[in-house]
Amino acid sequence: xxxxxxxxxxxxxxxxxxxxxxxxxxxxxxxxxxxxxxxxxxxxxxxxxxxxxxxxxxxxxxxxxxxxxxxxxxxxxxxxxxxxxxxxxxxxxxxxxxxxxxxxxxxxxxxxxxxxxxxxxxxxxxxxxxxxxxxxxxxxxxxxxxxxxxxxxxxxxxxxxxxxxxxxxxxxxxxxxxxxxxxxx
Amino acid sequence: xxxxxxxxxxxxxxxxxxxxxxxxxxxxxxxxxxxxxxxxxxxxxxxxxxxxxxxxxxxxxxxxxxxxxxxxxxxxxxxxxxx
Numbered sequence: 001x002x003x004x005x006x007x008x009x010x011x012x013x014x015x016x017x018x019x020x021x022x023x024x025x026x027x028x029x030x031x032x033x034x035x036x037x038x039x040x041x042x043x044x045x046x047x048x049x050x051x052x053x054x055x056x057x058x059x060x061x062x063x064x065x066x067x068x069x070x071x072x073x074x075x076x077x078x079x080x081x082x083x084x085x086x087x088x089x090x091x092x093x094x095x096x097x098x099x100x101x102x103x104x105x106x107x108x109x110x111x112x113x114x115x116x117x118x119x120x121x122x123x124x125x126x127x128x129x130x131x132x133x134x135x136x137x138x139x140x141x142x143x144x145x146x147x148x149x150x151x152x153x154x155x156x157x158x159x160x161x162x163x164x165x166x167x168x169x170x171x172x173x174x175x176x177x178x179x180x181x182x183x184x185x
Numbered sequence: 186x187x188x189x190x191x192x193x194x195x196x197x198x199x200x201x202x203x204x205x206x207x208x209x210x211x212x213x214x215x216x217x218x219x220x221x222x223x224x225x226x227x228x229x230x231x232x233x234x235x236x237x238x239x240x241x242x243x244x245x246x247x248x249x250x251x252x253x254x255x256x257x258x259x260x261x262x263x264x265x266x267x268x
Contacts, residue, residue, distance in 0.1 A: 037219065037259055038259065040219040040223075041219070041222075041252060041255060041256060041259075043223075044219070044222045044223055044226055044252060045252060047223070047226045047227075047230075048226055048229075048245070048248060048249065048252070050230060051226075051229055051230060051233050051241070051245050054230055054233040054234050055233050055238065055241060058233060058234055058238075059238050064242075068242075068245055071249055072249060075249060075252055075253060075256070078256070079256055082256075082260065139234075148230075148234055151230065152227060152230045152231060152234070155223060155226055155227040155230060156227045158223045159220055159223040159224045159227060162219050162220045162223050163217070163220045166217065166219060166220060168217055169217075171218075171219055
């Protein structure tokens with residue numbers, strides 16, 4: 001795999017992370033389902049997945065950058081597995097709406113497992129880490145730059161919506177309203 | 186939804202009345218962990234994109250450790266397993 005192709009794959013992975021964060025927002029705003037604490041933690045770890053590709057695009061491809069994403073994906077898989085186990089009892093309706101038969105945390109677990117497999121697969125290609133004299137565009141070109149800013153913008157938006165949802169106290173286990181927008185009693 | 190609620194608050198507020206329940210801000214709880222984690226992750230991304238690499242690596246490690254600590258903090262509930 002050439003460096004150019006690997007950089008393109010890294011940019012694509014950022015678009016995939018952006019898609020996941022946007023889908024989570026779609027559930028939050030369209031279906032009006034506020035994310036629970038474990039759901040928020042899974043979102044944070046999806047966002048953390050993006051740091052490795054950003055470093056790859058900015059500083060060049062390194063195994064350590066992929067390792068960072070692997071660690072985030074493993075942590076995310078642990079968190080989403082816990083939420084799956086919390087709702088594994090027969091008769092448990094689960095948390096939130098099911099999408100294509102699976103709840104969001106189950107999709108999140110599948111997403112984190114897919115990320116682990118893809119990261120392991122891309123690490124198999126040693127040639128990407130060798131200097132192949134390819135003239136790469138500065139910071140990956142427009143395609144990669146848009147991907148980076150998209151992920152950063154979605155993560156920054158989550159700062160605001162999480163603050164509105166949880167307020168300045170502990171986030172509710174089953175949040176129904178935006179704490180900071182509640183009318184004063 | 187948040188934007189609609191916010192817009193409703195802006196339209197219905199009286200002159201001089203804030204759209205935010207400031208009592209919540211004046212009495213902050215100890216846990217704004219998820220907001221802080223999102224903020225820290227966004228900062229790590231910005232540093233990874235614009236700043237020095239060692240800072241990005243160090244801050245990423247700190248965020249990941251904080252995520253694990255937050256998970257362990259919330260992992261004390263009993264798991265209702267079916268076996």
